[in-house]
Each structure stands twice: as structure tokens, then as C-alpha cells.
Amino acid sequence: MGKKGFIFDLDGVIVDTAKYHYLAWKKLAGELGFEFTKAQNELFKGVSRKRCLEILLKIGNIEATQEQFNKWMVEKNEDYLAYIEKMDASEILPDVPRVLGFLKQKNVPIALGSASKNARAILKKVELLPYFDSIVDGNDVSKAKPDPQVFLIAAKNLHVDPVNCVVFEDAVAGIQAANNAGMISIGIGDANILNEANYNFNGFTEIGDDFLESLL
Numbered sequence: 001m002g003k004k005g006f007i008f009d010l011d012g013v014i015v016d017t018a019k020y021h022y023l024a025w026k027k028l029a030g031e032l033g034f035e036f037t038k039a040q041n042e043l044f045k046g047v048s049r050k051r052c053l054e055i056l057l058k059i060g061n062i063e064a065t066q067e068q069f070n071k072w073m074v075e076k077n078e079d080y081l082a083y084i085e086k087m088d089a090s091e092i093l094p095d096v097p098r099v100l101g102f103l104k105q106k107n108v109p110i111a112l113g114s115a116s117k118n119a120r121a122i123l124k125k126v127e128l129l130p131y132f133d134s135i136v137d138g139n140d141v142s143k144a145k146p147d148p149q150v151f152l153i154a155a156k157n158l159h160v161d162p163v164n165c166v167v168f169e170d171a172v173a174g175i176q177a178a179n180n181a182g183m184i185s186i187g188i189g190d191a192n193i194l195n196e197a198n199y200n201f202n203g204f205t206e207i208g209d210d211f212l213e214s215l216l
């Protein structure tokens, strides 16, 4: 036993930003002369921006110079940020504030563990920043999920032993990262896809206070 800590992924767990990532990648693909489908966008969940562009160029069978690569990374992010700019609290996924509020009221430390370099900007837009005792994002890590680095840094910042951390994740690589960190993993989404998780739910509306209490 010991003090517990809770770590939340951002994209797909707190907010549905995959649709904005998709629109921005699709626009870039269009400019480069090929289609990028919603199904292909699934492969981008939990994956770093750089890796996403590598995969995108592979799909389009496009060779890029370092200079072009960097330019497209910037272009995609600028388009993505234009969508983020318009976000507000109405885009928070159902029951996320209830769960965060429950944990806060129990004095449980809360961290964000995200691959996104835009995490702070998004949390600010949806007005959830005050809930987080630590934010670990794409700017803080050198190794991407499924490497446990992002979650281990979060645990350290919360002063909680990794085995006492609970992670909410919607991506396979994220569940693997949590498992690799020795943490309790909770899959948010399709249980068939997230079958390596310790627990599975379709969304936070399915996660009752009694279940949260049982983890404390």
C-alpha cells in the first residue's frame, strides 16, 4: 500500500483532439497529393508528432529532405493549433470533471502524462489546468510511449511510487507504457484493442466513485 497517484493521458482521454489532428494531417497529405483516411489516423493515436509525419510520408510514398520535413511539422502544428484556439470547456469528455473532482476531494495527487507538446495550451483552453499537480508532456521526454519515461517522470513529480500509480490511457502504446512502468493501467475505449490494460471502460461515465475508491 502507500500513497496513490493518478495519471491521465490527454488526447482521447480528457478531450477528443484526434479529430483535429486528423484534419491537420489530412490537409498536409492533400497538399502533398494523396489521401489520408480516418482509419489511417488511428495509427497516429499516442504517437509523437515526428513519428506521425514519418508514417504519413510513408503512406504517401514521399521522400523528404530534412528541411522539408521540419517545414511540414511546423505547418501541421500551425493548422492543429488553429483548431485548439477555438476549444473551450464544452469539449471535455463526459464525466472527466467529476472524476478529477472526486480525486481532488480525496487529496489524491494528479498528473498529466501526454506525448503532446501542446498539452498545456489545451488544458488551459478547456480550463482544467488547476486540477493538475504535475504536467509531463512531449517537451519533457526523450523516449516515446510505450517507453515508460513519461509516466515515471510523472510519478516522481507526484512523489508517488510507480506501483501506486493509476494511468488512464486510450492508446495501445500508452497502456504498454503504463504496464512497463509497473503501474495500474486503465483502458479508455475499445477493450478488444486495449486488451493489455488491467481494467477497461468505454469512457468515464462507466467509472463510478466506488471503483475509484477501490483503487485508493
Ligand code: BG6
Binding pocket: 010, 011, 012, 021, 044, 045, 046, 047, 048, 049, 052, 077, 114, 115, 116, 117, 118, 119, 138
Ligand atoms: C498524442 C496524440 O497525445 O500526442 C498523437 O495521441 C499526437 O496523435 C501526439 O501526434 C503529439 O501531439 P502534438 O500536439 O505534440 O503534435
Ligand code: MG
Binding pocket: 009, 010, 011, 012, 013, 045, 046, 169, 170, 171, 174
Ligand atoms: Mg491518447
